[in-house]
Amino acid sequence: MLALLCADAVRPDPEFLIGSRSRHLRPALETTRDPEGFARLRASLPTNISAANISSGLKTIAEIMACHGGTIEDIVVGDLLLWQSKNPSNSNGRIQLAYTWLRDLGLFPADAPHTLFRISNRTGQLTPADLVDRYELQCRPIRDLLVAYLSHRSVGLDFTTLQALTISLALRFWGDLERHHPGIDSLRLPAEVITAWKVRLATKTVRKRLPDGSFRDFTEPRRGAIGIKTRSEPSTWTWRSGQWRTPASGLPGWRPARSAKPSAREERLRSSSRPAWTNVLASACRRCPRW
8 A cells, every 4th residue: 555655556535644643654755756855845944843743744744745646846735724624623733834844945825824823713704605515515405595594694693603503504414414315405304314313413423442452333322412393294494585484384403583572471580580679660750661
């Protein structure tokens, strides 16, 4: 396998190499694929950097070369951004090192970011369409429906809540359905599909090490999972005249928007929560607005 990678005969997916602890990939690519490029990069490195950081940064560059082919000069900014998006946050330091070295080497355009540190924060908040497109939904009409709904809700939500809502709808709801039912293109879900989705949502699969050293997958209840009530006849949400409208029955877990007018029970609770002296003052002075 190592010989095929060095010869650029195979190009694995990034997930295949990310997190790999192989100590042979970087030296092999440095020797066979681009010895001049690695030598020029090593000569430009700062003198006060540790050997461990040098090794981790060069390993990141070697992984990108193995997956995308070519030499060091063929690496672009998007390659580092892709690597950062697919890596866990605690290993982004080596990616930022590699980016800084390649930028200082003059391989990136003059308008390239100075660093990748907190690059998502500096580029501003993502739009609802960008948030949904993270999950690469296959059904375009459902994708457009979710984008329209999230755009409507984003007016009254903070960005953190909007992200959480996107995860619930695009990843845990429709993304989960597409993974388990390829080709699905309708929100009119059969009862068995709804039941299976509820079971998957309420449980999770974890891998644990057994006493003999082997691993086994276990299904456990998801922490904080709550029951999701369903209606008898699922239907679709539609967009009409700038307002969301649903027929008499809705999707599992979905409810029509609540009326702005409080119910009688809410009025009683609100009245009972007022201090007693406020009711006295309100009744004594007719000009005072009722609290």
